Amino acid sequence: MKVIPAIDLMNGQVVRLYKGDPKQKTVYSDNPVEVAKKWEANGADMLHLVDLDATLGIGSNLPIIKKILDQISIPIQVAGGLRDESTITDVSKICHRIVLGTLAFKDKSILQKLLVNLGSKKIVISVDHLDGEIVTHGWQNQTKIKLIDAMKEFLSIGFSEFLLTNISKDGTLEGPDLEFLSQACQLNNAHVIASGGISNIKDVQNVKQQNAFGVILGKALYENKISIQEAKQIV
Template identity: 50%
Template sequence: MPAIDVMGGSVVRLVKGDPANKIVYSNDPVEMAKKWEAAGADMLHVVDLDAALGTGNNSEVIAKIVSSVKAPVQVAGGIRTPEVAKEALEKAARVVIGTMAYSDPEAVRKLAKKHHGRIVISIDQAGGKVMVKGWQESSGVGVQDAIVQFRAMGIDDFLLTSIERDGTLAGPDISALSQAVASGARIIASGGISSVEDALRVKSAGCSAVILGKAMYDVRVSVERVKAIA
């Protein structure tokens, strides 16, 4: 899953989620989406960073991406009310829910029941605790506790990001990923991927999918090569 992180209408990458530490890769997110689709992406992971940080939104840009590609799109970032989630589900194949999952789990349970298989729970972890509100605050919930809680609601898909690794090319957090996989959940790995070898390590750990970000934009790894080992 190539990541397309949108901020101010441009495709960017942040280091450890810090908006002050960003690189702009393109001013045309739609063309970038078409590029990764043509490369063979199984799904596009589109993140609205402005919505995640509470500084605005890129909903029109994301709607254009969804309508411009045939590949399924997974949307994340700032989906903090049932209304916003429902609106996103009208366009996207799947939505990733973070902050709302921990502040209003009952709302997420209802969404998951109605939209079975289309809700992904975001586990953005630092020191074993889930971070929320654009990675700015701790929820106080442990990674394993979160997985158990949401699996009991019938949700099996989780996006696990180790924040300290995100955008660093420092390699994936195999320990955290392996522990999460051991719970029986389907884990999408994100953060730290720097090479095809890293993608292979993630696959060997039992993850169901890998999100490619900075390494892909810096041409250290390609969708085509990762697809070949998938």
């Protein structure tokens, strides 16, 4: 299982939000590049960069993301606001993987084209949900689409990489959502990264037991409740 620190970017700073709410923001650093270097030096398998400004449609941290990509050698996946073909194609050229959420549910024709052009391993489908129902547009829009049904459809199209977040857990340190993670990981050919709620090493163990492909470390990492080295020993 991959250990993947998250670097959430807002207004050029490294932040964490509580349940995705921009009004409940904690700033952890004004230097995202140094944070990325720190997590790489500590043994991270991959980094998960999220442009929250792009997600919310209020700006872009792409210049900072490019700086990080220039100075980091481990794989990096980029998420947040990737909703048009041109931007996605440009970003895909400079990072290991791109994470698509809103577009994946809004425009299946562009998604199919990207699948052909980039390949399934380059694209991670972000299946953000609230109690088993998909949410999009920076978690602002509830779709009524069932999580597992959505994943089955993406698998049938040819996708295999997923980022699974129960938004009621994100930034809470209340422990991961093992119920839906277990269901998702049991789907054939689904490689699932678990995100949200990790608070201690036991949570990492529990995620590993579900056969997840990876685990995102966020708030617990920034508040020194867990270290990358501890997580690596478990996985």
